[in-house]
Amino acid sequence: MKHLILLACLLLSPAAHAGWFFKDPPPPPDLGPEYRAKITSLEAQISAQHATTTRWEVATGTFALGCVLLFVIGTALGAKTRQHYDATRRLGRTIPPTTTWAKQMRQIVIRRWQPEPLPEPEVDHELPHLSAIERSAETISFTCRQFEYWLSPQGTLREWLKFNLRLALGLAVPSLLVAPLVTLALQQFNVWIDLITRTTSNLVLVPLSVLLVIGLICGMVSIGRSILVMRMRQQQQQPRDPYSNY
Secondary structure, rough: OHHHHHHHHHHHHHHHHHHOOOOOOOOOOOOHHHHHHHHHHHHHHHHHHHHHHHHHHHHHHHHHOOOOOHHHHHHHHHHHHHHHHHHHHHHHHHHHHOOOOHHHHHHHHHHHHHOOOOOOOOOOOOOOOOOOOHHHHHHHHHHHHHHHHHHHHOOHHHHHHHHHHHHHHHHHHHHHHHHHHHHHHHHHHHHHHHHHHHHHHHHHHHHHHHHHHHHHHHHHHHHHHHHHHHHHHHHHHOOOOOOOOO
16 A cells, blocks of 8 residues: 555656646747857856866765775774784783793803902911911912902902803713613613513524424425335336246
8 A cells, every 4th residue: 555655646746747737948039149159158168167077076086985995994904913913912922932942051151150359369467376387378378369369350260160160060960870870771771682682583593493494304205205106106117027926
């Protein structure tokens, strides 16, 4: 019912059939050739202005559309870049930074390397009251400390010697404790390998020897049987002498 009412309204509307309700306008009067020329020139100007306006509108619309597209593309790229940055940041938080053995050794050396400036060596004030051996020891100690202070007053040489001593102890103690055990384990492993090799070789050689003996016996039996069969055939093929019994 609604569709029928809508169709009737369209048929009876003035926009659909203007001629039913309004008469056609009267034709324009004949104004002469001069007025016609003016009207033609005005129509040409209006057409030119309309074409210019249309081109400007098209250019403006194209520029606006390009700006909108650039804005949309930039927004999409910015969102994607932001997502990638967030993902990379989360990944960097979850995965710990990898450190190589060189960096670890460098950190250990930096943590252990702490040189301290050396105090200026001084002579013991009680040196005259010491015994001869004590005075000799104090003199040698003062000379060594003075020589060390002359070489490295900032304590670099002493720290270098300490670091090398710590490194030597750190390598020597595990070596002295672990090397005998490792050597004993390797020696026992060598004994086990030798025993396994001998056992395996015996397990392989004994069956081979038995098979060889069995093969030789079978061969000898076969050869003897062949000889016996050949002798029997030769005896059967020889003709019997009828006078051999007389």
